Amino acid sequence: MTDFKTLLSVKKFVSTKFAKAKESDTITLGAKKMDKENVTCLLVHKGSKLNGIITESDIVRKVIAAGHDPKKTELKSVMTQSIIYVEADESLFDAKKKMEEHGVRHLVVKEGDNIIGTVSVRELAGNL
Numbered sequence: 710m711t712d713f714k715t716l717l718s719v720k721k722f723v724s725t726k727f728a729k730a731k732e733s734d735t736i737t738l739g740a741k742k743m744d745k746e747n748v749t750c751l752l753v754h755k756g757s758k759l760n761g762i763i764t765e766s767d768i769v770r771k772v773i774a775a776g777h778d779p780k781k782t783e784l785k786s787v788m789t790q791s792i793i794y795v796e797a798d799e800s801l802f803d804a805k806k807k808m809e810e811h812g813v814r815h816l817v818v819k820e821g822d823n824i825i826g827t828v829s830v831r832e833l834a835g836n837l
Contacts, residue, residue: 719804720797722833723818723826729754732761736772736779736787739763749829750815753788759824761788764815794819795828805833 728746730739732755739751743765753761763784771787772779793811795804797820804816814830 717801718798719795719801719816719818719828720820720825722801723797723828724748724832725826727752727824727827730763730784731755732783732785732788734784736768736777736782736784739784740768740779748827749831750827751784752817752824752827753784755785759792759817761785761790762792762815762817763788766814789813792817796820797825801833804828805830808833 726746726748728742728748728751730742730751730753732753743749743751750762750764752759753763761784767787767789768779771777772782777787793807793813793816795807795816795818797818807816808814808830816828817824818826818828
């Protein structure tokens with residue numbers, strides 16, 4: 710069973726290409742970073758501390774649909790502050806379960822104390 714779990718561990722499918730942004734960045738700047746890096750979420754920092762995550766879905770629902778100006782709205786005002794983590798050695802099935810339990814589509818992947826990337830429901834769906 711260990712071999713099967715290792716074979717289907719999050720680490721094998723983690724997107725190590727992730728983008729960072731500052732809390733004070735505007736939604737427009739954040740969206741441009743996401744486009745440039747070809748990612749579906751941003752890890753939002755204040756200094757060196759990870760304080761939140763913002764996704765494409767957050768931008769559509771919390772900014773555009775809500776009628777906020779993306780050129781004036783800062784990431785910190787719409788980011789999700791309760792970040793859900795998954796360890797790199799956990800299985801894809803465990804990651805999917807965490808997403809379902811918390812109602813999220815992205816998880817931040819850690820290996821010990823280090824953030825090594827993100828995993829999204831799209832990536833999981835393609836590998837389960």
